Amino acid sequence: MIPHVETLIVGAGLSGLHLAMQLHSSGHSFQLVESRQRAGGRILTDEQSEVDLGPAWFWPAHTNMSKLVQHLSLQVFAQFTQGDGIFQTASGLQRIPQSLTEPSYRVVGGMGKLVDRICQTIPVKSLQIGAALTHVEHQDDQVKATFYSEKQGNFCLLCNKLVLAIPPRIVAKHIKFSPALSTNIVEQWRSVPTWMAGHAKAVLYFDKAHWRTSGFSGFAFSQTGPLAEIHDACTENCAALFGFFGLSADQRRQLSKDELDNLISKQIVSLFGHRPTQIRIHDWAKEEFTSTALDHSSASLHPQYGSHSTSVWDGRVLLCSSECATHHGGYLEGALVSSNQAYRLLIQ
Numbered sequence: 027m028i029p030h031v032e033t034l035i036v037g038a039g040l041s042g043l044h045l046a047m048q049l050h051s052s053g054h055s056f057q058l059v060e061s062r063q064r065a066g067g068r069i070l071t072d073e074q075s076e077v078d079l080g081p082a083w084f085w086p087a088h089t090n091m092s093k094l095v096q097h098l099s100l101q102v103f104a105q106f107t108q109g110d111g112i113f114q115t116a117s118g119l120q121r122i123p124q125s126l127t128e129p130s131y132r133v134v135g136g137m138g139k140l141v142d143r144i145c146q147t148i149p150v151k152s153l154q155i156g157a158a159l160t161h162v163e164h165q166d167d168q169v170k171a172t173f174y175s176e177k178q179g180n181f182c183l184l185c186n187k188l189v190l191a192i193p194p195r196i197v198a199k200h201i202k203f204s205p206a207l208s209t210n211i212v213e214q215w216r217s218v219p220t221w222m223a224g225h226a227k228a229v230l231y232f233d234k235a236h237w238r239t240s241g242f243s244g245f246a247f248s249q250t251g252p253l254a255e256i257h258d259a260c261t262e263n264c265a266a267l268f269g270f271f272g273l274s275a276d277q278r279r280q281l282s283k284d285e286l287d288n289l290i291s292k293q294i295v296s297l298f299g300h301r302p303t304q305i306r307i308h309d310w311a312k313e314e315f316t317s318t319a320l321d322h323s324s325a326s327l328h329p330q331y332g333s334h335s336t337s338v339w340d341g342r343v344l345l346c347s348s349e350c351a352t353h354h355g356g357y358l359e360g361a362l363v364s365s366n367q368a369y370r371l372l373i374q
């Protein structure tokens with residue numbers, strides 16, 4: 027017999043986890059299933075150094091995030107911005123006042139702590155990792171979801187409500203619907219860029235934060251690359267900078283790790299005068315549960331989110347991810363806005 031759950035949430039990124047936390051605390055039953063071998067989705071922190079490889083910041087306007095970190099008793103600190111920044115062009119370097127950047131906050135221990143704490147609020151057995159949803163079928167008054175996991179092969183769950191806490195473009199790419207959804211809906215979902223899905227972060231480790239002692243904040247904006255935007259990423263455990271690449275996913279793929287490391291080291295020496303002792307690169311464009319080929323050349327301007335359809339089969343299937351949020355879409359805050367929307371629809 028196929029197991030039945032009231033609400034099935036698929037995707038244990040921030041939106042799916044937050045929805046699970048809310049359902050559990052209000053006494054509603056659910057099951058949460060995640061394709062990766064870990065919870066967190068785009069949230070990922072290097073465990074040893076505590077530097078974030080995905081999102082690191084939230085901003086004062088992100089009130090749901092502020093409330094959540096407080097609720098989970100997490101400590102936060104302001105992004106380091108003391109000292110000057112650097113503007114790098116083909117004709118040289120220019121010192122710029124760091125006050126040009128908006129104030130932002132980081133979580134002590136990294137954003138992964140947010141994931142750990144949320145996971146502690148829900149029953150262990152209600153989260154299954156390592157199982158990817160492949161097929162969704164509308165059957166009378168319920169939905170049958172088929173998953174594939176390496177351990178179990180194909181298995182199914184039945185539910186009254188299915189919440190896809192997955193970016194719309196990933197839903198359109200990986201999940202088959204029976205009966206098929208209209209081309210219009212699938213095209214809408216495919217056209218929604220998954221925020222930062224084509225990007226990569228390089229974390230640069232140092233023996234000490236040399237830039238701080240030389241009067242620099244660690245912030246640099248570069249027109250020459252390979253890193254386009256660099257920030258201080260020091261934690262209690264390490265001295266570090268991180269940078270977003272100016273190279274596209276396709277350009278990065280053509281270079282080996284050694285070639286990328288050499289280009290980065292050269293750039294960092296020219297900016298701050300010291301070579302990193304170690305470089306870690308996390309390329310989100312290579313992650314099948316975050317990125318598709320459409321994201322590889324996506325523009326870096328923040329898209330307008332929240333205008334596509336987020337409900338099919340008379341509300342039996344809901345979409346819920348940061349890209350579905352009516353405001354702050356793409357950000358961590360958007361993931362919370364979206365899970366709040368889904369929660370209200372589920373309990374009404």
Ligand SMILES: Cc1cc2nc3c(=O)[nH]c(=O)nc-3n(C[C@H](O)[C@H](O)[C@H](O)COP(=O)(O)OP(=O)(O)OC[C@H]3O[C@@H](n4cnc5c(N)ncnc54)[C@H](O)[C@@H]3O)c2cc1C
Nearest residue numbers: 037039040041061067068081082083159222348356357358
């Ligand atoms: C490099 C980078 C830097 C960023 N920086 C910031 C920042 O500083 N501040 C900020 O606010 N935001 C930032 N963001 C955006 C932020 O990470 C996202 O808004 C947020 O994490 C989205 O959460 P989500 O739950 O909506 O989606 P996701 O985190 O993408 O979660 C979706 C989940 O669904 C799972 N999944 C996908 N397909 C399936 C399937 N078929 N079956 C089962 N599970 C599936 C995925 O594995 C994933 O766990 C950044 C993102 C990146 C990549």
